[in-house]
Amino acid sequence: MCANPLFYFLLCFLFRCSAKGKGPFMSISRRFFLQQSSLLAGALITHQHQHVAVRAKPEIDLAALPKFVDALPIPTVIRSTATRPSPANSALQVPYYNVALSAFEAQVHRDMKPTLMWGYGGAFPGPTFDVQSGQEILVEWTNRLPEKHFLPIDHSLCGAGKDVPDVRAVVHLHGGRVPPDSDGYPESWTVPGKSAVYRYPNKQDAAALWYHDHAMGINRLNVYAGMAGMYLVRDAAEAALALPSGEFEIPLVLCDRMFDKDSQLYYPVSDNPDAPWTPELFGDAYLMNGKLLPHLDVWHCKYRFRLLNASNARFYRLALSNKQKFHVIGSDQGLLDASVAVAKFSIAPGERIDFIVDFSEHAGEEIVLMDDFQPVMQFRVANRAVVSLREPIGTPAADIRSAQFINLPSPLRPVQRTPESSAVKTRVLSLDEVDNLVQEPVRMELDAKRWTDPVTENPTLGSTEIWTLVNPTDDAHPIHLHLVRFQILDRRRFETSVWIGDRTLRFTGPVVPPEPLEAGWKDTVRADPGMVTRIIVKFDGYPGRYVWHCHILEHEDNEMMRPYDILPAPTVG
């Protein structure tokens, strides 16, 4: 983060000059700014594009808004009201849900005007699904959006041309082991007035998944408009741990946005009206569960938080203002082998972190969740004396609640490491940025290929592969594979210029194992700049066509997404 406003102003000014390709700084590239801003501001490498956003409209004065005045909303849990026969077995009735996608107004902050959003079930975040592992459900996603989009479409992007309707939507269940025709293929969008019924078998371990839009070429705009929600899968192994539940388990959907002075969502554009795409969206307004800087009243006991980074491009580095530790118990695809106590952790777009905070020693305190120096939300811990007065004898008093569990069991859930020897193939895949003559990115690519190029990744169902992600760019790219879960093997620094020259890997650093928080099952991996990141993937699930992509939504919308095929396993005999 840049803490100095003067420095920020200077960077913005320089970037504008550079972006316009005129003025005294036209030879200074965006990359230069990013490196400098990162260096001078002491930012994480994952934070380095924070100065890219160009404001073209009067912005709301966020500093004038009081902090922590709104209560954190908890998204409603959606209930099924009907059953339908399973498409896989017509004799089997399964829960059926109907979720409408519509325009609505939301109060982001007490002192702001209502904000127009588009989302699921008339809310942002959308309603939370809470399902049991192995219990198949059907969801009919009904598009009731207006005919005209309210955010700036770039018709030069693949799949977003003027030959297709502006308003299109398709839902992807991120992290779901889902048949291909229910996975939300980017080109399988529906238009207003239409719906699609998706089948979610939920044959997977307990985990915090999330659903969001995936429409080709406008996904960044649709998600920004509000199309995202949580999807929690439960199982017996997790239930046996007796983790905090009910009012003590809080979903947290974190994202950043920009607002104009009328409290409306603002999405910045480039100077080129024919190609308004910008490389990343970084908003200055942090929303938690759709509220700007909310607070949550908590008892002095342990709470479980299911955190999702639903931002377009922002990485967060989170800590508590009193420096107490988070006990991280899970990541993208469920529980870790053992809990990890950390004072700070980072989370990339698309990733989830499951953590416990123990407020039992902090009665009466106000604790702020911080992203480096920027507040995100506040926890107000109940005063112990007040609680004991309010709680009649015979009800579960807060002290008893805090004793729900004293120590987190270990292992939480054994995570068997996938041996490298089980891989039948290794694919070396480059993450590429294509720049113009003044080193401004015009698009991003995966392995120097575009969306419409023939499929090149085609693992066989049930096989295990190692994907070696080579990142010669200056960005950290969170890479997500649909359908599967995987493990991170390691990361290693390499000589980017040699790779760019002749695609030879020359390593310059030691092999770095995944961080303890990353040692479980993942579906999104941070491919750090200048590093080779290796993952090992077993392609279990269903044969068919899926996608893999960068979860910086601006990158994904501009070619950093590729189809991949899971080939049927060969029949024996």
Ligand SMILES: [Cu+2]
């Ligand atoms: Cu990317």
